[in-house]
Amino acid sequence: MLLFDRRTGPELGDAAPVYPDRKVPAWYRDAKFGVFVHWGLYSVPAWATPHTPGRHVPTELEFSHHQYAEWYANTVRIPGSPTLAHHEAAYGVGTSYEDFADEWTTEAFDPAGLMRLFAEAGARYVVPTSKHHDGFCLWDTATTAFNSVSRGPRRDLIADLASAARDAGLRYGLYYSGALDWHVSDFPPIQSLTELFTFRRNDPAFARYCHAQASELVERFAPDVLWNDIDWPDAAKADVPYGLAALFGAYYAAVPDGVVNDRWGVPHLGYRTREYRTEDGIQNGVWEATRGIGRSFGHNEAEDDRHLAGRSELVHLLADTVAKNGNLLLNIGLRADGSAPPEQVERLRGLGEWLARDGGAVYATRPWRRHAEPAGDPVRYTASPDGTLNVIMLDPGSGVLRPAADLPRTGLRWYGQPAEPDATGAIEVPGRLRGEPAAVLTVEGGAA
Numbered sequence: 001m002l003l004f005d006r007r008t009g010p011e012l013g014d015a016a017p018v019y020p021d022r023k024v025p026a027w028y029r030d031a032k033f034g035v036f037v038h039w040g041l042y043s044v045p046a047w048a049t050p051h052t053p054g055r056h057v058p059t060e061l062e063f064s065h066h067q068y069a070e071w072y073a074n075t076v077r078i079p080g081s082p083t084l085a086h087h088e089a090a091y092g093v094g095t096s097y098e099d100f101a102d103e104w105t106t107e108a109f110d111p112a113g114l115m116r117l118f119a120e121a122g123a124r125y126v127v128p129t130s131k132h133h134d135g136f137c138l139w140d141t142a143t144t145a146f147n148s149v150s151r152g153p154r155r156d157l158i159a160d161l162a163s164a165a166r167d168a169g170l171r172y173g174l175y176y177s178g179a180l181d182w183h184v185s186d187f188p189p190i191q192s193l194t195e196l197f198t199f200r201r202n203d204p205a206f207a208r209y210c211h212a213q214a215s216e217l218v219e220r221f222a223p224d225v226l227w228n229d230i231d232w233p234d235a236a237k238a239d240v241p242y243g244l245a246a247l248f249g250a251y252y253a254a255v256p257d258g259v260v261n262d263r264w265g266v267p268h269l270g271y272r273t274r275e276y277r278t279e280d281g282i283q284n285g286v287w288e289a290t291r292g293i294g295r296s297f298g299h300n301e302a303e304d305d306r307h308l309a310g311r312s313e314l315v316h317l318l319a320d321t322v323a324k325n326g327n328l329l330l331n332i333g334l335r336a337d338g339s340a341p342p343e344q345v346e347r348l349r350g351l352g353e354w355l356a357r358d359g360g361a362v363y364a365t366r367p368w369r370r371h372a373e374p375a376g377d378p379v380r381y382t383a384s385p386d387g388t389l390n391v392i393m394l395d396p397g398s399g400v401l402r403p404a405a406d407l408p409r410t411g412l413r414w415y416g417q418p419a420e421p422d423a424t425g426a427i428e429v430p431g432r433l434r435g436e437p438a439a440v441l442t443v444e445g446g447a448a
Contacts (some may be wrong), residue, residue: 017245019268031124033380066236070298075299104152109338111164125171135183173225207236311350312437323371323380361390389446396439411444
């Protein structure tokens, strides 16, 4: 298939597209924590090569040994890949990935129960996948019969999740794969980062297809977050009716306080996304850290506890991200039947327990003058709207906090109880907090 050449073609038009100038909405800045939900055909095989943290995978094996189960449709086509060997052993040589569309059942799917779980975990918004790179749509779309209403589940999963999310008081976003759709493409499997951006369609027909699908999602579900992945067809980056500028204009008209991420391949963005990475310090612009509880976004049955982040790690990740002016979008990969893996539920609940007590140091906060200390106790700082400085201590088990020299020595409290520094300036951590993943010392007026 020929790639679209952006230097030619009468449909490009002469004018450059004009993108809206918008600020990140306050609700998103205040929310701080959302749940990503990866669920699709890839949840049927639910398999990828597990990557143990700390063990390096050579660059040349990153795609043949891909850790993301949601990439199964690509990895299974790479000769010699562990996924191909697993697939042939489990399903036979003649079974294709798209055959899973008729095997996918969702008998344990309880959208209301899932949203209660996410709300109890302290999330303020949820972003499920509407279509991943395999091209299978989870809503009742008029653009293709390759969808969850015509095949497999026989129901509009995105509509079910949208209704349940809003009933639970959660903001509702949608993930969409704009750059890759392997169902309507005939490229070889992607085996390198270079091919990730070259083995994708950029022609006007595909740009119209993506525009039609994204427009359906906006019109039907009015998502609070429109989360695109990787890039967008180049043909839509011109001033054309099916272009991104037109899509953004229609989206913001339908959802005035909506927000988009940065993976569109054009200058317009709402916030920047960092996948399994963080920032070095406080960012001027709002950003987002996203990762799975495990090393995959889609559920991977080959993973075990060695591959999953623990409660303390997740609490520390959230505190660090918020201190640097970011939000955390933490992913859970559902099983094919719609149930949440118990080991991931346990970790979500653990994070929620901490937020139930310490959410005041997270929600609606803003960065302080620095996010941490270059030396000394491991802490993270956030500033509350009332001027309170929150000192999030990441090692309460040490028993003692030694505040930085520029922090006030009055108005200090552990959860409402006065805290008094000793003669050396050290503050004793109450015994009941020493087993927690983090404890918060508040400094009244300290953020001023």
